[in-house]
Amino acid sequence: MTERLDMMIDDLAAELAPQPAVRERDGRRAALAAALVTIALVIGLLGLRPQLVNGVADALVLVTTALFALLALAAGLSAIRMAQPAVGAPRGGALWLFVAMLLFPAIALVEHLVGRPADAQAQIGLMCLLNGVGASLFTAAVIVRHLRRGAPVLPEAAGLCTGLAAGAVGAVAITLECGGSSFAHLAFFHVGIVAAWALIGRLVLARLVRW
Amino acid sequence: MRHSDQDLRTLMRAAQGGDRAAYRAALAALADWLGGYFARRIAPAQVDDLVQETLLSVHRKRSSYDPDRPFFPWVAAIARYRWIDALRARARRPETSLEAEPPVASPEEPVLARLSLDQLIGHLPAPQARAITLTKVEGRSVAETARLTGQSESAVKVNVHRGLRKLAALVESE
Structure with a gap:
């Protein structure tokens, strides 16, 4: 070891202060709390989907909500895990789930092109998209805070997973609230929330978690 | 002396509690390990700088180590991250030649x-x-x-x- 390195190690050791480890479970709890608060706030402010209030369960809405919830879980767990560096850590499941969800808008687009346009309820769709993007912000902030306390060594992937998780939480909240239930509406405007956050995550959040 | 993963986990656990002697021992062991790690990945003249940068990263991000987990996968990921940074820095300077090293x-x-x-x-x-x-x-x-x-x-x-x-x-x- 060189003298310069030896001196540096002495300096680093001299300035050591006790610092508790960043725990994965703390990140998971914080992200879960953020997701629940987001959903409660959206439903509290905008109300529950009328069909759910009346106890009528639309299968498509339920399946879509469940897929968003699964995506939020998979991407959220991946993002939180990325706060702790590790070689060989598994990743990528959330991304495949998101790719599978992109089949929704792809199929809706094909239906539109072959002359069977479904009503995408565009007038409320834009509001769903904007509300959903806004509602995702809190979860994104909580996960980014956890990542910044840690040391993500794959910042692009961490940003993307954070965006997917936050967008999926926003999409769950909006799907439970909004009255639109056509396939095209859910495909374009609700999956669109996740797609928008995937972009934000990859392009913006990745920079925030780089160190 | 070569330290086992368990040795370094114990040292880092103590370091996170504020034990400076344990921390110094952990960093010294790491410096040796990093020297070998980078020697196979980057021009020899750059190894020392990269070891120092990585030790600084380890110091700054030491709380991201969970002592319940293996130590070397954690430090290897940080070392790789710094190595990628070094590669990117070279990519941003396409004119750089090894002749100057x-x-x-x-x-x-x-x-x-x-x-x-x-x-x-x-x-x-x-x-x-x-x-x-x-x-x-x-x-x-x-x-x-x-x-x-x-x-x-x-x-x-x-x-x-x-x-x-x-x-x-x-x-x-x-």
């Missing part, structure tokens, strides 16, 4: 570095691989590389730049 310390180091690099370069398209090999490994100038490969000078620069970016991505996806 001081002579190597031992005959084995460049051979090992070259073996590791050759494996990665094998994944690149031929024009990028050739441009990187000639400019970055053999230390030839852009003009000389252009003459030897039949590429224009600007094509050589673009191939080196793109190739190094691709190398960084390859390393990241390992």
